[in-house]
Amino acid sequence: MTAKALARTFALAVWRLVQHDEEGVPAAIFEMECMTCHERSGPDETGKRPPIWALEHAGMAPGHRVFKLHTETYWRAEPSASNPLAEAPA
Template sequence: MKSLIKAAEWTLSTDTAQGAPQEPMYESECTTCAESSGATEGSRVHPEIWALKHTGSHPTHRQFRAVITSFWRVSPAEGNPLYDQEAGR
Protein backbone atom coordinates (compact mmCIF):
# COMPACT_ATOMS: atom_id res chain seq x y z
CA MET A 1 0.00 0.00 0.00
CA LYS A 2 1.33 3.42 -0.94
CA SER A 3 0.79 6.48 1.22
CA LEU A 4 0.45 10.09 0.21
CA ILE A 5 1.62 12.66 2.73
CA LYS A 6 0.05 15.98 1.80
CA ALA A 7 1.38 18.20 4.59
CA ALA A 8 4.91 17.18 5.45
CA GLU A 9 8.23 19.01 5.62
CA TRP A 10 10.98 18.08 3.17
CA THR A 11 14.54 19.29 2.62
CA LEU A 12 16.39 19.65 -0.67
CA SER A 13 20.16 19.20 -0.65
CA THR A 14 23.07 18.05 -2.76
CA ASP A 15 22.92 14.30 -3.30
CA THR A 16 25.82 12.74 -1.44
CA ALA A 17 24.60 9.15 -1.73
CA GLN A 18 27.07 6.49 -2.79
CA GLY A 19 27.39 6.50 -6.58
CA ALA A 20 26.09 10.02 -7.05
CA PRO A 21 28.55 12.40 -8.73
CA GLN A 22 30.21 14.52 -6.04
CA GLU A 23 30.92 17.47 -8.33
CA PRO A 24 28.78 19.19 -10.97
CA MET A 25 28.98 17.92 -14.55
CA TYR A 26 30.02 20.43 -17.24
CA GLU A 27 29.34 20.28 -20.97
CA SER A 28 29.40 22.59 -24.02
CA GLU A 29 26.92 22.26 -26.87
CA CYS A 30 27.27 24.08 -30.18
CA THR A 31 23.98 25.84 -30.90
CA THR A 32 24.74 25.86 -34.64
CA CYS A 33 25.21 22.13 -35.21
CA ALA A 34 24.31 20.54 -31.84
CA GLU A 35 27.71 18.83 -31.43
CA SER A 36 28.74 18.40 -27.81
CA SER A 37 31.94 18.24 -25.80
CA GLY A 38 30.53 15.44 -23.68
CA ALA A 39 30.07 15.85 -19.94
CA THR A 40 32.98 15.96 -17.52
CA GLU A 41 32.78 15.89 -13.74
CA GLY A 42 34.19 18.68 -11.59
CA SER A 43 36.00 20.87 -14.13
CA ARG A 44 34.73 23.05 -16.92
CA VAL A 45 38.15 23.30 -18.60
CA HIS A 46 37.56 20.46 -21.12
CA PRO A 47 34.21 21.84 -22.37
CA GLU A 48 35.69 25.34 -22.67
CA ILE A 49 38.70 24.12 -24.67
CA TRP A 50 36.39 21.97 -26.80
CA ALA A 51 34.27 25.06 -27.66
CA LEU A 52 37.37 27.03 -28.70
CA LYS A 53 38.67 24.16 -30.84
CA HIS A 54 35.22 23.61 -32.35
CA THR A 55 35.09 27.24 -33.48
CA GLY A 56 38.63 26.88 -34.80
CA SER A 57 37.45 24.01 -37.00
CA HIS A 58 34.11 25.66 -37.86
CA PRO A 59 34.64 29.46 -37.86
CA THR A 60 30.93 30.27 -38.20
CA HIS A 61 30.04 28.18 -35.11
CA ARG A 62 30.47 30.75 -32.35
CA GLN A 63 27.59 30.22 -29.95
CA PHE A 64 27.47 27.51 -27.32
CA ARG A 65 25.17 26.34 -24.58
CA ALA A 66 26.91 25.77 -21.25
CA VAL A 67 25.24 22.84 -19.51
CA ILE A 68 25.94 22.47 -15.80
CA THR A 69 24.28 19.54 -14.05
CA SER A 70 24.20 19.03 -10.32
CA PHE A 71 22.38 16.30 -8.43
CA TRP A 72 19.89 16.89 -5.64
CA ARG A 73 18.12 14.71 -3.12
CA VAL A 74 14.84 15.31 -1.31
CA SER A 75 14.75 13.97 2.25
CA PRO A 76 12.15 14.08 5.01
CA ALA A 77 12.71 16.95 7.43
CA GLU A 78 12.27 16.73 11.18
CA GLY A 79 8.53 16.57 11.82
CA ASN A 80 7.87 14.54 8.67
CA PRO A 81 6.51 11.07 9.59
CA LEU A 82 9.22 9.49 7.42
CA TYR A 83 12.06 11.31 9.22
CA ASP A 84 12.38 8.84 12.10
CA GLN A 85 11.71 5.87 9.81
CA GLU A 86 14.60 6.74 7.46
CA ALA A 87 16.96 7.53 10.30
CA GLY A 88 16.28 4.06 11.78
CA ARG A 89 14.82 5.50 14.98
Protein backbone atom coordinates in the same frame (compact mmCIF):
# COMPACT_ATOMS: atom_id res chain seq x y z
CA MET B 1 -8.11 7.97 9.52
CA THR B 2 -9.02 7.59 5.88
CA ALA B 3 -6.49 7.24 3.08
CA LYS B 4 -7.52 10.69 1.86
CA ALA B 5 -6.74 12.27 5.27
CA LEU B 6 -3.41 10.43 5.43
CA ALA B 7 -2.50 11.76 1.98
CA ARG B 8 -3.26 15.31 3.15
CA THR B 9 -1.12 14.86 6.22
CA PHE B 10 1.88 13.82 4.14
CA ALA B 11 1.22 16.48 1.52
CA LEU B 12 1.65 19.13 4.24
CA ALA B 13 4.79 17.56 5.69
CA VAL B 14 7.99 19.55 5.36
CA TRP B 15 10.65 18.32 2.97
CA ARG B 16 14.02 19.74 2.06
CA LEU B 17 16.08 19.38 -1.09
CA VAL B 18 19.79 18.68 -0.57
CA GLN B 19 22.62 18.01 -2.96
CA HIS B 20 23.12 14.27 -3.39
CA ASP B 21 26.71 13.85 -2.20
CA GLU B 22 27.11 10.14 -1.59
CA GLU B 23 30.37 8.49 -2.57
CA GLY B 24 30.62 7.94 -6.30
CA VAL B 25 28.10 10.67 -7.17
CA PRO B 26 29.80 13.60 -8.95
CA ALA B 27 29.12 17.12 -7.68
CA ALA B 28 28.24 18.08 -11.28
CA ILE B 29 28.71 16.99 -14.88
CA PHE B 30 29.38 19.64 -17.54
CA GLU B 31 28.95 19.44 -21.30
CA MET B 32 29.13 22.20 -23.94
CA GLU B 33 26.89 22.16 -27.03
CA CYS B 34 27.41 24.10 -30.26
CA MET B 35 24.12 25.81 -31.08
CA THR B 36 24.94 25.82 -34.81
CA CYS B 37 25.62 22.13 -35.43
CA HIS B 38 24.60 20.68 -32.03
CA GLU B 39 27.88 18.84 -31.64
CA ARG B 40 28.79 18.29 -27.99
CA SER B 41 32.02 18.33 -26.04
CA GLY B 42 31.27 15.17 -24.11
CA PRO B 43 30.61 15.03 -20.37
CA ASP B 44 33.25 16.22 -17.94
CA GLU B 45 33.15 16.20 -14.13
CA THR B 46 35.80 18.92 -13.70
CA GLY B 47 34.20 21.57 -15.92
CA LYS B 48 37.57 22.41 -17.46
CA ARG B 49 37.30 20.56 -20.77
CA PRO B 50 33.97 21.90 -22.20
CA PRO B 51 35.09 25.58 -22.54
CA ILE B 52 38.36 24.48 -24.17
CA TRP B 53 36.40 22.28 -26.55
CA ALA B 54 34.12 25.23 -27.45
CA LEU B 55 37.11 27.45 -28.31
CA GLU B 56 38.71 24.70 -30.39
CA HIS B 57 35.38 24.04 -32.15
CA ALA B 58 34.93 27.75 -32.94
CA GLY B 59 38.49 27.87 -34.28
CA MET B 60 37.83 24.94 -36.62
CA ALA B 61 34.35 26.17 -37.66
CA PRO B 62 34.48 30.00 -37.55
CA GLY B 63 30.71 30.42 -38.05
CA HIS B 64 30.02 28.39 -34.91
CA ARG B 65 30.16 30.97 -32.13
CA VAL B 66 27.21 30.28 -29.85
CA PHE B 67 27.38 27.51 -27.25
CA LYS B 68 25.18 26.21 -24.47
CA LEU B 69 26.62 24.78 -21.26
CA HIS B 70 24.63 21.80 -19.95
CA THR B 71 25.16 21.19 -16.24
CA GLU B 72 23.76 18.22 -14.38
CA THR B 73 23.65 18.14 -10.60
CA TYR B 74 22.13 15.47 -8.40
CA TRP B 75 19.65 16.23 -5.64
CA ARG B 76 17.79 14.23 -3.02
CA ALA B 77 14.51 15.03 -1.23
CA GLU B 78 14.73 14.39 2.51
CA PRO B 79 11.99 14.63 5.10
CA SER B 80 12.61 17.35 7.71
CA ALA B 81 12.66 16.48 11.41
CA SER B 82 8.95 17.34 11.74
CA ASN B 83 7.98 15.09 8.81
CA PRO B 84 6.45 11.75 9.89
CA LEU B 85 8.70 10.02 7.37
CA ALA B 86 11.90 11.31 9.03
CA GLU B 87 14.13 8.67 10.54
CA ALA B 88 14.39 8.69 14.31
CA PRO B 89 17.79 9.94 15.54
CA ALA B 90 20.16 7.13 16.49
